[in-house]
Amino acid sequence: MADPWLLTPGPLTTSASVKQAMLHDWGSRDRAFIEMTARIRKRLVDLVHGGDEMVCVPIQGSGTFAVEAMLGTLVPPDGKLLVLVNGAYGRRMVEIARRQGRAVAALSCAEDQPCDPEALDRALREDPAIGHVAVVQCETTTGILNPLERIAAVTLRHDRRLVVDAMSALGALPLDARKTVFEAVAASSNKCLEGVPGVGFVIVRRDAIRAAAGRCPSLALDLHAQHEALEANGQWRFTPPTHVLAALDRALAEHAEEGGSAGRLGRYRENARVLVEGMRRLGFTTLLPDELQAPIIVTFTMPTDERFVFERFYDGLRERGYVIYPGKLTTAPSFRIGCIGRIGRAELEGAVAAVADVLDVMGVRLARPAA
Numbered sequence: 001m002a003d004p005w006l007l008t009p010g011p012l013t014t015s016a017s018v019k020q021a022m023l024h025d026w027g028s029r030d031r032a033f034i035e036m037t038a039r040i041r042k043r044l045v046d047l048v049h050g051g052d053e054m055v056c057v058p059i060q061g062s063g064t065f066a067v068e069a070m071l072g073t074l075v076p077p078d079g080k081l082l083v084l085v086n087g088a089y090g091r092r093m094v095e096i097a098r099r100q101g102r103a104v105a106a107l108s109c110a111e112d113q114p115c116d117p118e119a120l121d122r123a124l125r126e127d128p129a130i131g132h133v134a135v136v137q138c139e140t141t142t143g144i145l146n147p148l149e150r151i152a153a154v155t156l157r158h159d160r161r162l163v164v165d166a167m168s169a170l171g172a173l174p175l176d177a178r179k180t181v182f183e184a185v186a187a188s189s190n191k192c193l194e195g196v197p198g199v200g201f202v203i204v205r206r207d208a209i210r211a212a213a214g215r216c217p218s219l220a221l222d223l224h225a226q227h228e229a230l231e232a233n234g235q236w237r238f239t240p241p242t243h244v245l246a247a248l249d250r251a252l253a254e255h256a257e258e259g260g261s262a263g264r265l266g267r268y269r270e271n272a273r274v275l276v277e278g279m280r281r282l283g284f285t286t287l288l289p290d291e292l293q294a295p296i297i298v299t300f301t302m303p304t305d306e307r308f309v310f311e312r313f314y315d316g317l318r319e320r321g322y323v324i325y326p327g328k329l330t331t332a333p334s335f336r337i338g339c340i341g342r343i344g345r346a347e348l349e350g351a352v353a354a355v356a357d358v359l360d361v362m363g364v365r366l367a368r369p370a371a
């Protein structure tokens with residue numbers, strides 16, 4: 001039976017050719033695999049136009065492992081981190097820093113509001129102890145886009161260092177190291193890059209990673225040690241996820257074939273448009289206004305009609321071949337549908353038709369907007 005379409009923010013639907021790329025075994029110390037690792041690292045630096053000043057350090061695990069490695073390795077033990085928080089992933093960075101025993105402060109705002117560069121400006125003026133600022137480019141909790149360029153400009157003006165969680169953004173939303181100054185950015189294989197899950201990576205300034213010896217409280221997540229090993233002989237410190245990397249290598253080639261991040265963003269924009277317009281026609285409302293919404297994942301407010309039972313809605317969509325995100329991360333009653341992965345207009349139109357069908361079966365009639 002065919003796999004369902006995954007309308008989730010990772011793992012997501014991958015192409016057949018990405019899946020097929022995993023049908024081999026690689027020796028992790030073998031030349032072919034060493035070359036593949038080098039090729040992937042180079043391609044990822046090129047994605048952000050990092051030039052010779054930046055280097056990509058991959059790390060085994062999911063995206064959170066990469067974020068934890070980035071914070072643990074770059075924030076010095078006597079440093080202080082300020083995290084901009086407007087959702088679950090910002091909160092997670094605060095928790096990570098706390099567990100690492102680092103001094104950390106949160107600058108929080110409501111989850112339907114973008115992080116505020118002016119509030120950051122005041123916070124940095126008031127607290128000279130803050131050396132690093134962390135922000136999530138697209139907060140996947142709601143799908144909100146944070147004003148990364150303005151946050152980077154404020155951080156630079158105060159001569160502090162910016163680290164970015166671009167997990168659900170890199171490979172689609174723009175990030176250009178020639179225009180936006182940041183020390184490091186973390187992302188993973190299985191979101192906008194459309195690989196399979198199992199590896200994260202940090203693209204970091206060479207001078208920053210070289211200066212970070214012995215800082216990380218974790219052995220396995222020590223990005224400096226990982227970097228040293230890779231630079232020394234091209235090999236990973238511990239068993240690498242060989243098949244996942246082969247899939248990522250293929251996925252990066254397909255990303256380039258699609259026209260890079262701009263090409264991919266174009267398809268995701270169209271996906272999001274088809275989804276949002278279709279859902280609005282059915283009477284759903286989005287949590288965010290269109291100007292704050294990134295075309296990655298869309299949050300819809302939960303209908304108040306008591307015949308709308310989310311579990312039945314989810315199961316009905318699953319039976320029709322669409323997997324949506326089963327849980328909410330927002331504090332507002334809501335559910336989310338993703339627009340990323342190897343899906344296009346036909347799949348999003350199919351999903352909207354399935355939603356209409358399931359509403360009918362549940363006997364839910366939403367107030368349609370006036371024509």
Ligand SMILES: *Cc1c(COP(=O)(O)O)cnc(C)c1O
Nearest residue numbers: 062063064089136140165167168
């Ligand atoms: C997915 C995601 C992560 C990492 O999640 P994992 O489940 O560890 O892969 C981190 N930050 C953001 C913004 C994400 O969307």
